[in-house]
Amino acid sequence: MRETWVIGAASNRFGKMKESGREAATEVGLAAIESAGIEPRQIGHTFVANAFGVAEHQAHVGPLINTGLGIPEVPSVTIESACSSSSAALHEAYVHVAGGFCDFALVVGAEKLSHLDTLAATSYFAIGADYPFEAKNGATFPGLYATLANVYQHTYRTTPEMFGSIAVKNHANAALNPHAHFQKAITMETYLGSPMIASPLRLYDCCPFSDGAAAVVVAAKEAVPHPVREPLVVRASARAGSIADMHDRPDLLGLPAARAAGAAAFRQAKMGPEDIDFAEVHDCFTIAEALALEDLGIFPKGAAARASLDGATARDGKFPVNPSGGLKAKGHPVSATGASQVVEIFEQFNGLAGGRSVPHAEVALAHNVGATGGSCSVHIFSRR
Template identity: 70%
Template sequence: MRPTWVAGAAMSRFGRLETTGREAAAAVALAALDRAGIEPGKVELTVVANAFGIAERQAHVGPLLNTALGIPQVPSFTVESACSSSSAALHEAFVHVAGGFQDVVLVVGFEKLSHLGTLAATSYFAMGADYPFESANGATFPGLYATIADAHARKYGTSSEELGAVAIKNHANGARNPHAHFQKEISLATYLASPVVASPLRLYDCCPFSDGAAAVVVAAAEAVPHPSAEPAVIRASARAGDVGDIHDRESMTSLAATQTAARAAFRQAHLEPREVQFLEVHDCFTIAELVALEDLGFFPPGSAGKATREGVTARDGTLPVNSSGGLKAKGHPVSATGAAQVVEVFEQMNGLAGSRQVPHAEVALTHNVGATGSSCSVHLFSRR
């Protein structure tokens, strides 16, 4: 494998898109290429992530996106891996570039579905679970993650205050992120007063339904002799899977796919968790951030909640987690999420994160989950 970089990355504001998803995707692709100092004509492959194109009645969007970029002759394909679609796309790009098949691959993830409203969006998302066994029986993602939160609370005593600490931290970070869906801080009182969505999860435990787009330019180091920005070196790209239904798993308090992908990523990168300086994890619900931190090896099982309450994972803590605001506050436009995590890494490593800049931004991890953990990607990055 040859040295492979994130040479550029950019995202739209998450929330409600006034343009089509495709237009937003083209805009972030051009912005990412501009940051990389790479002309669209240098792109040799476009990997698109767009799980719910059905919401815009549009499939096979790669050629349309490439046409908008002025490169209709460039091949493309779409990757679907539920909420981990664009990290799966990044993995494909990495394999193509590190393996020497292409020098420059464009990854673009986008989603536009907020116009559907909560009821329809919930039923679309439920297609990412096991439909006949889970969704058809009324299990939606808030309900499934509530089951995980309940099991975690029973086993480890995880409290509302610990879940709330994740929401308060991520809203504080989102308030400093101009790309974020929610740019407002919340207090513990606001969190505790918010309505229960699926017990024990409240409104502020949930990510919102967001539209948005994010793009990442993956390039061989040798193809970019004079990078315009500080590249994020891709040190590891690992994916894993697991049984789809949570009721068929050995544990409801951890995600085996995260553990497997993390082990593979740390092995590939020759790094250990203690060397990671900041990370973006998949906090679709607050409990998911705690479980992720435990499964990735940063905290022993059952202890991430206490560490979060103590400020360890705050922006100015010893291990900043979700400095972007995470899915909770930055938003979660499904197929844009994994790529947007990389945008945060790129901006932090280039000192572009403004008032949410973390103190040490040399080694980073991103963690992106599909559904309740049947798919997972873990990437490790470092500055040169």
């Protein structure tokens, strides 16, 4: 396996896009290639994440994006792994580049759903769950994650303020992120006063429906003698799966795929949680951030929501989490999310994160979940 780097990254502002998913993917793909200091013709393979292109009446977007980039002859593949689509695409790009199949690969994820209302978007998203058993019987993602939150709350006797502190922290971080959907801090009072969506999840426990696109360029170290930016060295690229249906899982106090992907990533990197300086984790709902931190072994079971209330996960805390604002406040354009976590780490390591910078960070982790955890990717990056 060759040493593999992320040498360029770009994102648009999440929220509502005027352009189509495919147009946005082409724009950020080009911006990522420019940020890497290479030419589009150097890309050997494009890995595209676009789970809900069908909502735009468009499939097979890879060749369209490559045509827009001026490289129609370059192979592409579209990868669907629900909310972890672009981290799955990154894993495939890593395998190609580290395995010597190409020197440069483009990973791009894009999603556009803002032309749909909440009911239609919720219905599309629900096909990422087990449709006959879950979605068809009325289970939505807020409902499924509310089930996880209820089990957690009942087991660990948590308070609403503990989950609220995750939302308040992530909104504060997103207020400093020009890519974020919501660039507005909220107070605990705003959180507590917000409407109930699926008990115990309130409005501010939920990620929004966002449009967005994010891209990264993956390269073999040996093909980049003079990187124009500080590259992210890929120390680990791990994926795992688990039983997709929540009703068949023996335990709802975590996501088995996240535990397995986290453990595999730490093994690959020859590191432990104590070596990580900050993490971008999949907080589609506030409960998901708490579970992620426990699944990764960063906090003991039942301790993450409390630690958040104590400030441990703030930018200046013991273990900064989601300096970007996370899915909760930066937004969650499904297939762009995993790549955008890497964009955040790239900006952090390149001094481009402005007021949300995590000082002295050398090693960072990205954790990206598909649906309620049928799949999960964990990547670990370091400076050279």
